[in-house]
Amino acid sequence: MRLLLPLLLCFCFAANAAEAPADIKGAMTVNVYQAQHLHQLGAVFIDVRPAEAWGWGHVHGAVHLELTNRFAGLADPQWPRDVPLVIYCDSDVCPAAAFASELAVEWGYENVFYFRDGYFAWMLADLPQGKGVMGEVLQLNAGR
Template sequence: MRLLPILLFCLVPYLQAQEAPMEVEGAMTVNVLQARYLYERGAIFIDVRPTREWTWGHIHGALHLDLLDHFNDLAQPQWPRQMPLVIYCDSEVCPHGAHAVKMAVSWGYRQVFYFREGYFAWQLLDFPQGKGLAGERLVFSRPAP
């Protein structure tokens, strides 16, 4: 019985959620209202959450590029580096969005927006959402000459 409080005290740091960084070098951090502004102007939203979370709900029209599965698709040279990308995870306690933003910046994307607040903030304001549709991917084809 005496061991339980000591054990819990030692485990607390490991049980706490990891907070995402406030900003990522080379990208602009945007809040939910700024993200909505970019959404209305046609920026490409990329959801890096696992498929299970994606199917529960996501920003309407966002592309699903799970950080652990398909996010590296963006590294391909055929994607135009001037595309405005808004990359998000679920909230401020999800570091995956920041990691994905760092990768996109390192691949030469020039307009990368880090939506740190993520899907939960979007959902809270009842902005356009979608559900299901697992497997939507970024498809880019160059126009025929």
């Protein structure tokens, strides 16, 4: 019985989790292997998870922008609109990346990639990861 309760709770949570949309108008949905290729090409990865999740681990080199006023930094005209952006959350049951991808398209970004499978898929594929505190967001633009 002691083992059954945690399994039941996990099942109930999973059953109540809604899936994120499969596609976002104006963005290209990518899987983990396509995301890896974009990473190798130098695309900007944007992690929209909460700061605590970011600190536990994220795609190596990603920028942390929660869906708060900080995410509005992407609306800043100094960010080039042709920069490839790969936007992700935890997994396909996290709608934050879908919403952030919609915003990026709305703000005029031309190369928005919606990494629907998210960080958990990246981790499972054993791809490069970073941990710890986030760096300064606007420093990213200095090299572009």
